[in-house]
Amino acid sequence: MLVYLAKRLAYTVPIVFSVALVCFMLVHLSPGDPLISILPADASVELEQRLRIQYGFDRPLPVQFWIWISNALSGDLGASIANGRPVLSEVLQAVRNTLLLACTAAVLGFALGMFFGLVAGYFRDSWIDKLATSIAIAGVSVPHYWLGMVLVIIFSVQLNWLPAVGAGPGNWSWTWTHLQYLVLPAVTMAVIPMGIITRTVRALVGDILSNDFVDALRAKGLGEGRVFLHVIKNAAPTAIAVMGLQLGYLLGGSILIETVFSWPGTGFLLNTAIFQRDLPLLQGTILVLALFFVFLNLFVDMLQAMIDPRIKRG
Amino acid sequence: MAIATEPLTEIAVAEKRRGYWGTVGKRLTRDPVSMICAGMLGLIFLAAIFAPYLGLPDPYQGSMIRRLQPFGTAGHPLGTDELGRDMLSRLIHGGRLSLLIGILPVFNAFIIGTLLGVIAGYNGGWANSAIMRTIDVFYAFPSVLLAIAISGALGAGILNSIVSLTIVFIPPIARVAESVTTSVRNLDFVDAARASGAGAMTIMRVHVMGNVLGPIFVYATSLISVSMILAAGLSFLGLGTRPPQPEWGLMLNTLRTAIYVNPWLAALPGVMIFAVSIGFNLLSDGLRSAMDIRN
């Protein structure tokens, strides 16, 4: 067990390094000179030279990477080209908003998915199962940015119950003034994990119910309620692990939903970075999100290894 | 000998023997959900392919005075968009690009990912480590983020969006290909073929490919749904197709401002994406269970 954990941990090091390399290379993947976006159209050759040296673009790529990664390790992701502010603080502020949205959506998606999955798996092939399965498949097939638009049309435009865009005035607080802004994007975002959790849990419950130990429990005279509890207990670890991974996908995939709802998170930041060709900002945002995902994966794997004694080696 | 004279086998002589894929096809046609999906997708594909010959209004021809007309307007059964262009025509024409940028990446990734995965799985050892560890790096990025990061770095455009989605789908397909190949490679019939004196290439061609392509293909079809959503999503963000080309994701984006004027019109392109996505998802599920032939 300890060996597995240590191996898993050690394996994360080259992954983190490679992820940083990919993020760094992204900028150099882009066509044209990375300076173009900063330079005024009529810039003099001297100014171009000065900026090139200032941003380090004149050095060989490995050296640039080395400088970038050692700066990144000390928490310096450079400054945004567009507004000159440090990338890290911009990103961290956005991450807070995205986390708020993604975690709400994850909890919602997990609760709904667990419910639908358990019911569907327990009453397999009944109409409830068919309904839950249909909802699940719709959940994983729906273009969520479109679903967001539809929800806005219904609840903002037509019913006028909830605000359509933004995160509310001023700083976030746990009041209805702000919470009402969270409802639509969170529901929209919850749809995909809900679908995936439903399908996973439904399959799990099917497997568990076909195990001999369930028959043994029934033979012991246990009520169906207790049997159901056993099913939940056995399905939960896998469902939680799947949810952990889904949270990572939500963080990385929030850009489309944040665009629809103008939610001031990382997706919004990415959007800005891409269209203003603010490469340090793009690099930094992607790096932070990817690292978040890597460590979330690590955490989920370790948690699962601790819950499930069968996992001993990698 | 008793075995050779079972009555069942005598009947079987008359019946034309069907290959594996024949049996799968037969099972698939018996599944109503798959057939409905196949029918719907077929219709959307045919309409998209033959769009120019259907006598529809020009999808590029706008009219400043006939903008955002409601459903059922004379000459425009589905109304007009924000520039007064015929919605029905744009939706049907939009299928051409939307389907292309949604399906092509999966197709590309199927070819490349299968190649990588089969090589890794069949050879094992050093080649396996080199390929699979590289793949792991791409797995460290959530797929949407990776697609947007690459697209964002490469810049907007149809080709770039296809390239970035291809890169997104290679790792999962290669992983599936590798695990399927590894398990097939360890089956006794591969050893039996080696014992027959066959070379690696012959074994790959005759014994490995035929057994791994099916499962990889099914997995790839299940990715088309995600790919459709992501491809349209990139266009929705302005990273894919560019105006005035008709494409569902881009149409959804340009119609966003119209939700206060003619809300349900604005939602129409999303219905198309949804329909194709759910169609492929259900068809892929049907194919998977049709291929699950146990004796």
Add this chain to the structure above:
Amino acid sequence: MLESTKDMGGPRQSLLSIKGLRKHFPVGGGLFGKKQVVRAVDDIDFEVAKGETLGIVGESGCGKSTTARLLMHLIAPDAGTIVYDGEPVGPSLSLRELRRRMQMVFQDSYASLNPRLTIEDSIAFGPRVHGEPNQDARALARDLLNRVGLKPETFANRYPHELSGGQRQRVNIARALALRPRIVLLDEAVSALDKSVEAQVLNLLIDLKRDFGLTYVFISHDLNVVRYISDRVLVMYLGEVVEIGPVDEMWANPRHPYTAALLASMPTLDPDARTQEAPLAGDPPNPIDPPAGCRFHTRCPFAEEICASTRPRLSTVDTAHAVSCLMYEPGSGHSRATGTRALQFEVVS
């Protein structure tokens, strides 16, 4: 049609002669694990005579199947020489040619047939690889189907999943025969079959052996089946040969305590002969770290101090009967080692 290879050294020369065959599988390793090996097959020697059936028995994990795969070179041996009818494999006999002369039938009848190929294509694959024209290969496949008791018109175009286990194993036998080998390795080939089907397939194997002039190496954990089909038996324990000899003599007079225990553990229908307690206690020791000296000493009722330190050699006790036990090595230091070959001990029962 492929011709069966000609006999080289005459009937007295062994068809297979194996010396010092060894395979150690590495296990563990990686970040913290020590490099360790499983001694799956550890320096074994034996001969297979022309036209005989050599049975190989032993508990699971003793290296029986690994031996078969090593003979076919499906896994590369770490050491050892294999001489086929006077020709050493490697220097004078190519792997490809060896695999034409020696074929194998696996235990899992389903996994050993490609599910995407028809029965006919599966059988014809080998001959085609060896350059047989397609038409001829098909004709041969149909002929062989007939020989293994499956009507070609019914079965040739079927797929493996449409056949029963016994039928599939007949197909696997036909496939093995398609290259006209002189020797067939049967690795638990009937073990997965129902008892009634097993008997049919065994009789088929005996008929085919006679008709094609074959030699068999028959690997099984089922001692009744081994006795029924074999001429000689080789007993393996933890990767080593502990005893080899004619089947009747071995059953009547087992020399090695392990052989004796194995035979005593056979189920019997005779109520008077039923054993009261398990003659072999516990599981075999871990092959990663086998006991020093005689590997059986941890479970042997006759073990003495000397057995834990001295490794016995396989030595002849009778014509064609060899055993690896210190009790039969004159002057080994074991109290029962008297120097005479006629030593007997009571069968543990």
